Amino acid sequence: MDIKDIIKPENKVYGRTPLLKDAILHYCPGCSHGVVHKIIAEVIEEMGIQDKTIGISPVGCSVFAYNYIDIDWQQAAHGRAPALATATKRLMPDKYVFTYQGDGDLASIGTAEIMHACNRGENIVVIFINNAIYGMTGGQMAPTTLLGQVTATTPYGRKAELNGYPLKITELIAQLEGTCYVTRQSVQNPGAVRKTKKAIQKAFENSMMKKGTSFVEVVSTCNSGWKIPPVQANKWMEDNMFPFYPLGDMKDR
Amino acid sequence: MALKGAIVVDTEKCKGCGVCVANCPTNTIALSKEVNSKGYNYLYMANLDNCTGCTNCATVCPDAVITVYRVKI
Numbered sequence: 001m002d003i004k005d006i007i008k009p010e011n012k013v014y015g016r017t018p019l020l021k022d023a024i025l026h027y028c029p030g031c032s033h034g035v036v037h038k039i040i041a042e043v044i045e046e047m048g049i050q051d052k053t054i055g056i057s058p059v060g061c062s063v064f065a066y067n068y069i070d071i072d073w074q075q076a077a078h079g080r081a082p083a084l085a086t087a088t089k090r091l092m093p094d095k096y097v098f099t100y101q102g103d104g105d106l107a108s109i110g111t112a113e114i115m116h117a118c119n120r121g122e123n124i125v126v127i128f129i130n131n132a133i134y135g136m137t138g139g140q141m142a143p144t145t146l147l148g149q150v151t152a153t154t155p156y157g158r159k160a161e162l163n164g165y166p167l168k169i170t171e172l173i174a175q176l177e178g179t180c181y182v183t184r185q186s187v188q189n190p191g192a193v194r195k196t197k198k199a200i201q202k203a204f205e206n207s208m209m210k211k212g213t214s215f216v217e218v219v220s221t222c223n224s225g226w227k228i229p230p231v232q233a234n235k236w237m238e239d240n241m242f243p244f245y246p247l248g249d250m251k252d253r
Numbered sequence: 254m255a256l257k258g259a260i261v262v263d264t265e266k267c268k269g270c271g272v273c274v275a276n277c278p279t280n281t282i283a284l285s286k287e288v289n290s291k292g293y294n295y296l297y298m299a300n301l302d303n304c305t306g307c308t309n310c311a312t313v314c315p316d317a318v319i320t321v322y323r324v325k326i
Contacts, residue, residue: 003301
């Protein structure tokens, strides 16, 4: 069978969702942000909530998220996305409100905001990208950086006596009464991508059922910050990050 | 019955990260020797006959540049 006979509109099984704008992503090759953007756009398209969704973009690499997904967006001050999401959701309770934050934004400067937003049980979705490094500013140590991991500010590896221990923020969030769904996922292979997509869809559904905050962590790669090529970075993540940040649902009620 | 697939790659948007190549179960795709206008070795179908249209490559693609077609024969 000739390839021209296969490539016809009626045979299409997977393609770029129209919710993703035509812009080329500014992320580095192989960055997990792109996959997560894509699955958020797919979930919003499949749920048919494009004009009812408001995203809050953070400070960090994903600050330009509003350039890529065709929904309403607001851009928060560094770490303050949950505060902005709280206001947005309380003023417009019929909208689906989600924040999209990296680990420098959520786990470091924004720890107070995320803790209290989750503890209040705001009906928002939090998507947390954990790549264990500050990607945008040049690969410095983040609170989530693993012990022994080499970064620009820990050239001999992170040491507990000097830099403290990596922060398992998702485990902390899971203990709060306000949260209804806390999970940790990844996007390094097709199976993981589909699981993450299901988790994000469930989180969006929860936010309309007034059950509390839904928190989805996505363990991600930062090829440029880690200084590892994309495919090896996925392997490095599986070997080093998954033992410390185990995948799975921590809370689901 | 067998499944036969094909992909179309938006070569200008492809950044040649190779995550799709690592996740292709049928060894269909590879990165080309040619580059696009940004200098990336973009993705192409190296072994046309192998593709089953499983959509694995498109699922993991961070830049959503792959469109998958599939027929039953």
